[in-house]
Amino acid sequence: xxxxxxxxxxxxxxxxxxxxxxxxxxxxxxxxxxxxxxxxxxxxxxxxxxxxxxxxxxxxxxxxxxxxxxxxxxxxxxxxxxxxxxxxxxxxxxxxxxxxxxxxxxxxxxxxxxxxxxxxxxxxxxxxxxxxxxxxxxxxxxxxxxxxxxxxxxxxxxxxxxxxxxxxxxxxxxxxxxxxxxxx
Amino acid sequence: xxxxxxxxxxxxxxxxxxxxxxxxxxxxxxxxxxxxxxxxxxxxxxxxxxxxxxxxxxxxxxxxxxxxxxxxxxxxxxxxxxxxxxxxxxxxxxxxxxxxxxxxxxxxxxxxxxxxxxxxxxxxxxxxxxxxxxxxxxxxxxxxxxxxxxxxxxxxxxxxxxxxxxxxxxxxxxxxxxxxxxxx
Numbered sequence: 001x002x003x004x005x006x007x008x009x010x011x012x013x014x015x016x017x018x019x020x021x022x023x024x025x026x027x028x029x030x031x032x033x034x035x036x037x038x039x040x041x042x043x044x045x046x047x048x049x050x051x052x053x054x055x056x057x058x059x060x061x062x063x064x065x066x067x068x069x070x071x072x073x074x075x076x077x078x079x080x081x082x083x084x085x086x087x088x089x090x091x092x093x094x095x096x097x098x099x100x101x102x103x104x105x106x107x108x109x110x111x112x113x114x115x116x117x118x119x120x121x122x123x124x125x126x127x128x129x130x131x132x133x134x135x136x137x138x139x140x141x142x143x144x145x146x147x148x149x150x151x152x153x154x155x156x157x158x159x160x161x162x163x164x165x166x167x168x169x170x171x172x173x174x175x176x177x178x179x180x181x182x183x184x
Numbered sequence: 185x186x187x188x189x190x191x192x193x194x195x196x197x198x199x200x201x202x203x204x205x206x207x208x209x210x211x212x213x214x215x216x217x218x219x220x221x222x223x224x225x226x227x228x229x230x231x232x233x234x235x236x237x238x239x240x241x242x243x244x245x246x247x248x249x250x251x252x253x254x255x256x257x258x259x260x261x262x263x264x265x266x267x268x269x270x271x272x273x274x275x276x277x278x279x280x281x282x283x284x285x286x287x288x289x290x291x292x293x294x295x296x297x298x299x300x301x302x303x304x305x306x307x308x309x310x311x312x313x314x315x316x317x318x319x320x321x322x323x324x325x326x327x328x329x330x331x332x333x334x335x336x337x338x339x340x341x342x343x344x345x346x347x348x349x350x351x352x353x354x355x356x357x358x359x360x361x362x363x364x365x366x367x368x
Contacts, residue, residue, distance in 0.1 A: 006285075007285045007286055008195065008282075008283075008285065008286040009193065009194070009195050009281075009282040009283065009286070010193070010195065010196075011192065011193050011194065011195025011196035011197075011282070012194075012195035012286060013195075086284070086285075087285075088281075088284070088285060093281065093332070093335055094278075094281035094282055096335050096336075096338065096339040097193075097272075097277065097278035097281045097282070097334075097335040097338070098192075098193040098195070098196075098278055098281070098282045099192075099193065100270070100272070100335070100338035100339055101190075101191045101192065101270075101271075101272060101338070102191055102192040102193070102196060107338075107339060110339045111339050111340050111341070114336060114339050114340055115340065136348075137348040137351060137352070138348075138352075140333075140336065140344060140345045140348035140349065141329070141348045141349050141351070141352035141353075143332070143336060143345070144329055144332035144333035144335075144336050144345050144346075144348070144349045145325070145328055145329045145332055145349070145352070146332060147331075147332035147335055147336065148277070148327070148328035148329055148330060148331035148332025148333065148334075148335070149324075149328035149332065150281075150332075151277055151280050151281040151284070151328075151331055151332070152280075152298060152324065152327060152328050152331065154280065154281070154284035154285070154291075155280040155284055155291060155294045155295050155298050156295050156298055156299065157295070160324060161324045161327070161328050162328075164320075164321040164322075164324035164325045164328070165324065165325050165328045165329070167321060167325070168321070168322075168325035168329070168352075168353070168356040169325075169352070169356075171355075171356045171359045171360075172352040172353075172355045172356045174359075175355045175358075175359070176355075
């Protein structure tokens, strides 16, 4: 269902389609996910969320200069979008935007995923020498900027919004006090 | 349909619901919008888009200091979200995120709306003394940051993402060269 959520969203996706995509009988889907579409979507958001947060150290560790790392993070996302023909980089963001007011259970799962991203990424930034609560504010600003730029870039079929977001976030992070990294 | 798109997105909304919400016979809906759901959604995005762009001068004109205005813009949005119980502030953003890969006609309309926002807001910033291409980059960064923070704030039921986005954008805009305002 991950690919269906990514491409067409929650409302347009049915369990029949999920079964067809998984090449599984629909009864088997309901056996594993008695809650049907809602339960499958929740599982997808949790799995996707756990995978995505690993990108933070992966993309930022190579940069001793955090500001350069932040800029490169957005540039990498912009390159990825161009190279994939404007793929939806974050179904967690788009599904949250779609169902936050109509599917309270899925909204709660999205909140859990986003909350864990913020906790993990803030801890990472603290390890890079950004003090709390600045670290948490930086994470919220970067995550929001990234999610919004994904939507604009997909809508416009242009990486300009993502690249502008990266330059803005780098300029902002450069204004945030940063001590010596805690990591060895 | 604007309210349905705002609350439950494009995929979950049907013409029957639109007719019921408008207290109109479904035949009358199809008479005015022979293209059905797609055509209605396109009209909603265009109308919403034209209304929203008027908020830029309305919210920024009172501030001689553009940096203070940018911060206040996001604070006003955060207050609005809290006061409305986390209403979806921008169906253009959420519908774009939902259908950019599955509804090419609606994506094209969204691109037209977003493009006109960027043109109009960039011209406004040029009038405030921000030179192009900086003005366009600032608009992309602010719009992306706003759209993403809307989603995070709705998902988390918290204004923290929007307020963090506002502080980040103010810090970024403070780094952008700004000449004397062109307006009288």
